[in-house]
Amino acid sequence: MDTLIEQAGFGDILEKVRAEERLSLEDGRRLFESNNILALGYLANIVRERKNGNQAFFIYNQHINYSNVCTNLCKFCAFGKEKGHEQAYEMTVEEVKDKVRERLDEPISEIHMVGGIHPDLPYSYYLDLLRGIKEVRPEVHIQAFTCVEIYHLAELAGKSVGETLEELKEAGLGSIPGGGAEVFSPRIRELTCERKLSGQGWLDVAKTAHRHGLNTNATLLYGHIETIGERLEHLDALRKTQDETGGFLAYIPLAFHPKNTEMSEHSRTTGMDDLKNVAVARLMLDNFPHIKAYWVMIGPKMAQVALSFGADDMDGTVKEEVITHMAGAETEQALGHKTLIRLIKEAGRVPVQRDTLYNVIETF
Ligand code: V47
Secondary structure, eight states, X not given: OHHHHHHHTOHHHHHHHHTXXXXXXXXXXXXXXXXXXXXXXXXXXXXXXHHHTTEEEEEOEEEEOOBOBOSSOOTTOSSOBOTTOXXXXXXXXHHHHHHHHHTTTSOOOEEEEOOOOOSSOOHHHHHHHHHHHHHHOTTOEEEEOOHHHHHHHHHHHTSOHHHHHHHHHHHTEEEBOOTTOSOOOHHHHHHHOTTSOOHHHHHHHHHHHXXXXXXXXXXXXXXXXXXXXXXXXXXXXXXXXXXXXXXXXXXXXXXXXXXXXXXXXXOOOOHHHHHHHHHHHHHHOTTOSEEBOOHHHHHHHHHHHHTTTTOOEEEEOOOSOOHHHHTTOOSOSOOOHHHHHHHHHHTXXXXXXXXXXOOEEEEO
């Protein structure tokens, strides 16, 4: 196997990986620029198996998008709509509770709930959403509101982010998903999402959440106009934040889907780039416990292969994915847990159903 690494010119990186030494941004650049995908996979798999052995995690979860009304209207997003748009919607608290009720017969352990930055829903609505879900399904873990939404809620409440998080926790919030990070680079934000909370703002909310005992995830939206340097700066910012707080659970590279967006001139990401984003993340984010291959965005087949290229988690059953499907995703809107188990087993890994905080529910 070392011949493979020698051919790729990664002997020095292999030594660092074996010695658990941190990779530099220059190492990351060389990895992204290489097309020797087997060498990348070999290196990433060392870290993957050191951290997670042969386990591959999945969760029984349900996605709910309470509203697509959004004042940010990011160019890469097909989900957000201006208030008054014919496709704009907002659910009442009762409608969200109905969504939860519809699936009470399924062993769902997590509700993943995000929405747009709504111009006039009151702060009390968000607290009522959390309380309402807990009324219907008291034991469920609610992973809700991206750091961008949390910042907006704090502004609505007229309180600090820390105080707001305490109130959300009290109402039922369990952890925070990784969306809204996009690419932290101010250049990318100016060109694609100028109204959105800045990259630094996103990181500050994540840090505050960690200090208040809430775990969060992190994402990168790749495959549009970002450079390799910008991807690596993004990973570096996450790695530094994790050094400070240790509060991130998983990193999820999100493959850009261009359809129905203002950036529809771009092509979909390729298999090589999807695998590279998983592998390089696994190698650079040495302090992140988990890397997710999100099957909704890269497809179940690529997610399965990604389990040998650094990923240890396939996300979950999802149920009714909307954000990626509005942008042209051709994957299913849900996967049965039996399908997830089969995909994982055929990848030579041990399927482990987990809860949100990676406690084992069942090993198959
Ligand atoms: O915040 C928006 C991104 C995110 C597009 O934390 C797009 O475990 C691709 O964050 N093409 C929502 N991506 C999804 C998300 C997520 C999903 C699964 C698990 C977790 C987790 C987080 O999707 C948005 C935005 O960054 N997005 N538009 C698009 N056209």
